[in-house]
Amino acid sequence: MSVVLETRGLTKSFGGIVAVNDVSFQLHKGELLALIGPNGAGKSTCFNMLMGQLKPTRGSVFLMGDDITGKSPREIWRRGVGRTFQITATYASMTVIENVQMALISHNRQVFKALPFAHRMHRDRAMDLLAMVGMEGQAERHCAVLAYGDLKRLELAIALAHEPTLLLMDEPTAGMAPRERIALMQLTADIVRDRGVSVLFTEHDMDVVFAHAHRIMVLNRGELIADGSVEQIRNDPRVQEVYLGGGTVFKSEDEAEDA
Amino acid sequence: MGLFIAQLLTGLANAGALFMVASGLSLIFGVTRIVNFAHGSFYMLGAYIGYTLMQVLPGAVGFWGAILLAGIAVGLIGMLVEILVLRPVYRAPELFQLVATFGVILVVQDLALMIWGPDDLLGPRAPGLKGVVRIMGEPIPKYDIALLVITPFVALGLWYLITKTRVGILVRAATQDREMVGALGVNQAWLFTGVFALGCGLAGLGGALQLPKGGADLLMDFNILTAVFVVVVIGGMGSLPGAYLAAVIISVLNVFGVTYLPQSTLVLMFVVMVLVLMIRPYGLFGREEVAGEHGQVGEPERPIKPAGLQVRLLVGAGVAALASLPLIGSNFTQVLATDILIFCLFAASLHFLLGLGGLVSFGHAAYFGGGAYVSALLMMHVNTPMELAFMLAPIGAGMAALIIGWVCLRLTGVYFAMLTLAFAQLLWSLVFQWGEFTGGDDGILGIWPADWLSGTTTYYYFALVLSVGGILFLRHVAHSPFGYALRAARDSERQAEATGINTRRVRMLAFAFAGMMAGLAGGLFVFSKGSVFPNELEIARSFDALIVVFLGGVKTLSGGIVGGAFFKGVEDVLTRYEYWRLAMGLLIIFVVIVAPDGIVGTLRKAAERFGLSRKAEDEA
Structure with missing residues (x-):
C-alpha cells in the first residue's frame, strides 16, 4: 500500500512545554485512521502542524513522498489535502451552494476574476458535492440558519471540492447528536471506500472511533503510546491506563453487560 | 541646554x-x-x-x-x-x-x-x-x-x-x-x-x-x-x-x-x-486583538443576488429621471445633483471595503482627496491636458491605496482602522504644510475641465455617466468571484485560507480597487468645483463617507448609495440654515435609534413584516 502521509519525529514545543514529542507515523491510501488521546494530549497541535497552521519545532511531514514541512495552509491544500474544523468554519453570509462554489472557484484559480457572476460558476459540480453529503435539498438555504450537523456536512462538501487525496478531520462529530454522529462517520467511511481518499481524524467519542476507524493511534502528553488495529488498542494496557476511569468504554457492549 | x-x-x-x-x-x-x-x-x-x-x-x-x-x-x-x-x-x-x-x-x-x-x-x-x-x-x-x-x-x-x-x-x-x-x-x-x-x-x-x-x-x-x-x-x-x-x-x-x-x-x-x-502593531503596551474574541454583534449579512428584473427596471427609470434632469431643473439643481452623484460614488467605494470586506477604513478621504489632488497638481505644475489629469486621478489614488493597504493590512480590527486614519492624516498634513507645492491651506484654484466639458449640463452628464457607471461596476464586482472571495475572507478567514484563497492579497486588491473608485470620485469632484482644498483629505471627510455607509446599511448592497444620496440631499437643504449641524446631528441620532440596521436594512425588514416582500427563512 502506498504511503499518503508520513511524519518523522514531529515535535512542537511552546516555550518550555513540549506539546508534541517525536511523533512518527504513516497513513496509507484508503485508510481511515483515528488519532485519539485525552484532552491536552497534543492532537490539535499535531493537526495544525500537518495543515501548516503551526510550524514544527523539529521533524518533518511528507505528503506522497514530498516534504511539506512548514508550507502554508494554502500550499498544502493545493497539493490535495482537505480539512474540516473542530469549530465549523463556513461563510455565514452565503447560501449553502455558494459555500461550495467558492472552494471550486479557488480550486480552478478564478478568485481574482472580477467579471463573471460567481453564483453561476461550477453549479453542477457544487450540486454533486452537496448530493454526496446529502445536502442537495438545502442548496439555496442561507448558511447562517443551518443546524450544526448540517454545517458539518457542508464543511465536508467544501473539503471534498478539490478531490483531495487526503482528508484531515479535527473532531468531526463534536457537538453533534448521537444519530448525526453515526450518519456522518458512515458518510466518511463511504467516501473513503468509494473514492480512495485517505482520512486522518481526531475524535473523543470512543464508540465512533471503534466503530469506524481502520487503525487507531493514541497520543498521550505529546507522545505516541500506541498504534494498531481496533482490537490491539482496545486491549492495550497502557491505553487503558491513560483512559483510567473510562474502562468500560474500551469493552464491547456485550462485555460491559456481563461485567 | x-x-x-x-x-x-x-x-x-x-x-x-x-x-x-x-x-x-x-x-x-x-x-x-x-x-x-x-x-x-x-x-x-x-x-x-x-x-x-x-x-x-x-x-x-x-x-x-x-x-x-x-x-x-x-x-x-x-x-x-x-x-x-x-x-x-x-x-x-x-x-x-x-x-x-x-x-x-x-x-x-x-x-x-x-x-x-x-x-x-x-x-x-x-x-x-x-x-x-x-x-x-x-x-x-x-x-x-x-x-x-x-x-x-x-x-x-x-x-x-x-x-x-x-x-x-x-x-x-x-x-x-x-x-x-x-x-x-x-x-x-x-x-x-x-x-x-x-x-x-x-x-x-x-x-x-x-x-x-x-x-x-x-x-x-x-x-x-x-x-x-x-x-x-x-x-x-x-x-x-x-x-x-x-x-x-x-x-x-x-x-x-x-x-x-x-x-x-x-x-x-x-x-x-x-x-x-x-x-509594534498593537502599540507600545497594547495586546493583540484576538479575532472574534468579543463576538460578532447582530445577525450575519444575507446572501446577495444580482438585481432582478424589477430592480433593474427601477434603476433604469431612476437613471432616466436623472438624465432628464437638465430639461426640467435649473443650473443649480444640476450642480447639486452632480455633488450628490459624486458623493454616492465615494460612499459606494467605501461600502465595498466596509460592507463586503469588513475592512473599516477611517481614512477613505485620502483617496478621494488624493485623486482630486493628483489631477489638480498635474494641471498646475506640468500643464497636463485635463483628460489625462482626470484619468490619472483614479490611477494615482489606486496606487496610493495599494501601498497604504499593504502596510495597514498587517493589522486587523480597530488598529487597522486607526492606521488607515493615520495615513490619511499624514497625506492631509503633507498637503497642508507643504505649501509651495500644494498651495497649503489656500488650496489649488482654477482647475477647470477641458472646453468640450465645461458647460454645466455637459459636465453633469459626464459625472452622471461615470458615477453611475462606477457604482454599477462596484456592484458587479461584488457578484464576481473576487467580490465573493472578499466576503469569504470576512466571514471565515480560516476556511478561506484553508481552501487556497490568499486572503491578504484579496483584501489588498480590494483596498486598492476601492481607493481607485474613490479617486475617480475625487477627479470628478475637482473639475466640478474648479478647486481643491486640504479639507477634502480631512478626517471629517472620511467620517462623512463612513457615516452614510453605516446609516444606509452596511449589510445591504445598496446601503452606501442610498445613505449617500439621502444625507447629501438633506445636508444641501439643511446647510442653508444657521444651526444646521444641530438638526443634522439630531437626524443622525434619530436614524441610528429607529433604524439600527441602516435605512435600507430597516426598510427591508419593515417590508417583510407587512408582507410586501418575501421573508428571509427562519428569521425571527
Missing part, C-alpha cells in the same frame, strides 16, 4: 491634557468597544464649561474648583448621552455606535456655538501662577510646572482606580470578556454608563485644565481628536501607561518640531505613529 530642558518641560506639561483625554477614550473603547468620535467634543465642552465657571467662582479655590466641576459636569453629560443615545444601539452591528457619536459631535458643535458664540475664548490665568520661573535662564510658565505636578497624580489615581479597586477589576474584566462579566451577574448597562461617564469626565477635565494655555474654541474638538487617536494607538488600546508614555512622546515631539522643523510638525506625529505600528 537651557532651551532644551525648557522645551522638554513644556512638552511634558502639554502631555497632561492629552493624556487625560486619551485615557478616557481608551477606557471607553476597552469596555464598551465604542470608538467614541465625540470624545473631542467632551474635551471642548470641558473647556467651555470650565471657562464659564471660572467667571462665576472667585479666587484660586474657584479656579481649581471650576476645573474639577467642569470635569464632573462633562461626566454627567456623558452619562446622559450614553443613556439616551448609545444604550438603544448596543445591539446594532459592530461600530454602528460610532455613527451615533458622530451625531453627538454635530449637536455639541452647534450647542457650543449657541451658548458661547463663535469667538475664541481666551482662558483666564490661574490665580497665583501667572508668572514664569527661570530654569537655566529660560522662562517657564508657572502653570506649566503646576500641570507637570498634577498630571502624574491624576495618572496615579486612575491607575489605582483601575488596578486596585473593585470597580477597576470589573472594568478590566469587561475589557477582556464582557459577556463573561455579564454572565457573572454584573449589571453591564451601568458598568458601561459608568465607564462612559468616567471617560467623558476625564476628557472634560483635560479640556478645563488646558484653559490657561489654549483657551476654548469651536475647532478644538476635531483638533484634539486626531492627536488623541494617535496617542491611544501608539500607547496601545486600553493601556493607561501606554497612553501616558505616548502622550509624552507626542507632546514633546510637537514642541521640538515647532522649534526645529516648523514645516512638518503635523507630519512628524503621523510618521511616528506609522513607525511604531510597523514595529
Whole structure:
C-alpha cells in the first residue's frame, strides 16, 4: 500500500512545554485512521502542524513522498489535502451552494476574476458535492440558519471540492447528536471506500472511533503510546491506563453487560 | 541646554491634557468597544464649561474648583448621552455606535456655538501662577510646572482606580470578556454608563485644565481628536501607561518640531505613529486583538443576488429621471445633483471595503482627496491636458491605496482602522504644510475641465455617466468571484485560507480597487468645483463617507448609495440654515435609534413584516 502521509519525529514545543514529542507515523491510501488521546494530549497541535497552521519545532511531514514541512495552509491544500474544523468554519453570509462554489472557484484559480457572476460558476459540480453529503435539498438555504450537523456536512462538501487525496478531520462529530454522529462517520467511511481518499481524524467519542476507524493511534502528553488495529488498542494496557476511569468504554457492549 | 530642558518641560506639561483625554477614550473603547468620535467634543465642552465657571467662582479655590466641576459636569453629560443615545444601539452591528457619536459631535458643535458664540475664548490665568520661573535662564510658565505636578497624580489615581479597586477589576474584566462579566451577574448597562461617564469626565477635565494655555474654541474638538487617536494607538488600546508614555512622546515631539522643523510638525506625529505600528502593531503596551474574541454583534449579512428584473427596471427609470434632469431643473439643481452623484460614488467605494470586506477604513478621504489632488497638481505644475489629469486621478489614488493597504493590512480590527486614519492624516498634513507645492491651506484654484466639458449640463452628464457607471461596476464586482472571495475572507478567514484563497492579497486588491473608485470620485469632484482644498483629505471627510455607509446599511448592497444620496440631499437643504449641524446631528441620532440596521436594512425588514416582500427563512 502506498504511503499518503508520513511524519518523522514531529515535535512542537511552546516555550518550555513540549506539546508534541517525536511523533512518527504513516497513513496509507484508503485508510481511515483515528488519532485519539485525552484532552491536552497534543492532537490539535499535531493537526495544525500537518495543515501548516503551526510550524514544527523539529521533524518533518511528507505528503506522497514530498516534504511539506512548514508550507502554508494554502500550499498544502493545493497539493490535495482537505480539512474540516473542530469549530465549523463556513461563510455565514452565503447560501449553502455558494459555500461550495467558492472552494471550486479557488480550486480552478478564478478568485481574482472580477467579471463573471460567481453564483453561476461550477453549479453542477457544487450540486454533486452537496448530493454526496446529502445536502442537495438545502442548496439555496442561507448558511447562517443551518443546524450544526448540517454545517458539518457542508464543511465536508467544501473539503471534498478539490478531490483531495487526503482528508484531515479535527473532531468531526463534536457537538453533534448521537444519530448525526453515526450518519456522518458512515458518510466518511463511504467516501473513503468509494473514492480512495485517505482520512486522518481526531475524535473523543470512543464508540465512533471503534466503530469506524481502520487503525487507531493514541497520543498521550505529546507522545505516541500506541498504534494498531481496533482490537490491539482496545486491549492495550497502557491505553487503558491513560483512559483510567473510562474502562468500560474500551469493552464491547456485550462485555460491559456481563461485567 | 537651557532651551532644551525648557522645551522638554513644556512638552511634558502639554502631555497632561492629552493624556487625560486619551485615557478616557481608551477606557471607553476597552469596555464598551465604542470608538467614541465625540470624545473631542467632551474635551471642548470641558473647556467651555470650565471657562464659564471660572467667571462665576472667585479666587484660586474657584479656579481649581471650576476645573474639577467642569470635569464632573462633562461626566454627567456623558452619562446622559450614553443613556439616551448609545444604550438603544448596543445591539446594532459592530461600530454602528460610532455613527451615533458622530451625531453627538454635530449637536455639541452647534450647542457650543449657541451658548458661547463663535469667538475664541481666551482662558483666564490661574490665580497665583501667572508668572514664569527661570530654569537655566529660560522662562517657564508657572502653570506649566503646576500641570507637570498634577498630571502624574491624576495618572496615579486612575491607575489605582483601575488596578486596585473593585470597580477597576470589573472594568478590566469587561475589557477582556464582557459577556463573561455579564454572565457573572454584573449589571453591564451601568458598568458601561459608568465607564462612559468616567471617560467623558476625564476628557472634560483635560479640556478645563488646558484653559490657561489654549483657551476654548469651536475647532478644538476635531483638533484634539486626531492627536488623541494617535496617542491611544501608539500607547496601545486600553493601556493607561501606554497612553501616558505616548502622550509624552507626542507632546514633546510637537514642541521640538515647532522649534526645529516648523514645516512638518503635523507630519512628524503621523510618521511616528506609522513607525511604531510597523514595529509594534498593537502599540507600545497594547495586546493583540484576538479575532472574534468579543463576538460578532447582530445577525450575519444575507446572501446577495444580482438585481432582478424589477430592480433593474427601477434603476433604469431612476437613471432616466436623472438624465432628464437638465430639461426640467435649473443650473443649480444640476450642480447639486452632480455633488450628490459624486458623493454616492465615494460612499459606494467605501461600502465595498466596509460592507463586503469588513475592512473599516477611517481614512477613505485620502483617496478621494488624493485623486482630486493628483489631477489638480498635474494641471498646475506640468500643464497636463485635463483628460489625462482626470484619468490619472483614479490611477494615482489606486496606487496610493495599494501601498497604504499593504502596510495597514498587517493589522486587523480597530488598529487597522486607526492606521488607515493615520495615513490619511499624514497625506492631509503633507498637503497642508507643504505649501509651495500644494498651495497649503489656500488650496489649488482654477482647475477647470477641458472646453468640450465645461458647460454645466455637459459636465453633469459626464459625472452622471461615470458615477453611475462606477457604482454599477462596484456592484458587479461584488457578484464576481473576487467580490465573493472578499466576503469569504470576512466571514471565515480560516476556511478561506484553508481552501487556497490568499486572503491578504484579496483584501489588498480590494483596498486598492476601492481607493481607485474613490479617486475617480475625487477627479470628478475637482473639475466640478474648479478647486481643491486640504479639507477634502480631512478626517471629517472620511467620517462623512463612513457615516452614510453605516446609516444606509452596511449589510445591504445598496446601503452606501442610498445613505449617500439621502444625507447629501438633506445636508444641501439643511446647510442653508444657521444651526444646521444641530438638526443634522439630531437626524443622525434619530436614524441610528429607529433604524439600527441602516435605512435600507430597516426598510427591508419593515417590508417583510407587512408582507410586501418575501421573508428571509427562519428569521425571527
